[in-house]
Amino acid sequence: MTRADKVLIAAVLLCALLGLVTIYRHFFISADQLLPTQATITVAGKVLHTIDLDPVGGNEMMQITGRLGPATVEVAGGRIRMREANCPEQICVKQSWIQAPGSTIVCLPGEIIIHIDGLAPVDAVTR
């Protein structure tokens, strides 16, 4: 083997290694989806809490503070809802429980968003 051959082989091995690393990362990303469904609570654009939605979990109440004051988020049995909120129309409270990945509860005046992460079966929902 000439010196050029060795350089070529080294370069080829490097590329192959890079390929393996990417394959490994693919595996990692798909393994990620096996994690429990999570919900994120955002107030005025800042993530306040990330919660696991455990299907067999018990009740959990969380006090948060939106733009218009306190609100209570309830988590139970893999579902989440806005239990109480300090806002005039109570749209977010009336929406009640959500559990499907991609679902969202929005409290406009309080600027609170509860979003269930994960791959939704649709790209968006018209409502």
Added chain:
Amino acid sequence: MTSRGNLLLILCLGLLVVGVTVFLSERRIKEYRSEQFLMDTLVSIKVYGDDAATLPLAIAAAYGEMHRIAALVDRFPLPGSEDCRRSDVCRINEMAGIGPVHVDADTLAMLLLAKKYHALSAGTFDVTIGPVLDLWDFTGDVPKVPASSTIVETLSLVDIESLEVNAAESTAFLRKVGMKLDLGALAKGYATEKALQALAGQGIKKGLIDAGGNIRVLGSNARNAPWRIGIKDPRQADALVAIVTLEDAAAVTSGDYYRYFEADGQRYHHILDPRSGYPASENMSVTVVSQDAGLADILSTVFFVMKEEEALTLAEKLSVNLIMVSAAGRISHTSGLAAHLEVLPGGAYRYDPR
């Protein structure tokens, strides 16, 4: 070169091919998304492209357009305030019965659309509904059913024929004192369409704007397939009645479940029939699919107020598509939608495909 060297070289070349293939497949297009509270709703925009640097700029341009339209149609700034001076709708309302007001080209375009679709709507669409909306006060702390005599009295101020729009002079004038424009039934859709044009103007080929459930998509989705848009179940939170697939189109829904209050066991929602001054009661939800989000927004209100047959006939005539859930719980849609629609089983509604 030895034969062993050759073998090694071939092996390595093989690995190279594998490596490069995987590397290229990994080079996915980039996504950028952003959310803002705007026009009394949550607006979320996501865009896709190869050039990560241009994506945020395009989104900023799109929000810029939406903020501009929002300011033009704002109905509730304090009279005489700076915000009112910037809002064409606020100034037109202040000058009702007094004189014409010079308006922005976009306000002019919206008013001309409002007049055009009023004429086509058999009276189910009227942007001068403002005074009656104020009686109901849906956005207030304690909304209540107004006295029927008050509604009848106030209906005399709901009269789009008394809205003068002069396209040549770019002016608008409400002839009667007390009349009030409310562009709530079309401004969000119009602004969404403007925002989409801003994205396209910045070279974006794929994107989705979700303005509080008004959906407008650009191109196909990140997997190069048509976008899949769910249509909300009007009675069950978190459930869908159907999925519609879209490319370069808009889907806008008017429903009786979004902004409402209950009194004496009855539901009063915010989409009023301008002929009666009371909430329209023919349907639970109407979704319009069209190329233009502004048009879809107007027509979702027009069709929502209409009876099922009347709405389907007008939609076919205007070459737009719709799917609706009537108050009786029946799902129906225009024939053009059949190839792009999947009605989901298990809902509490009747669906007989024709």
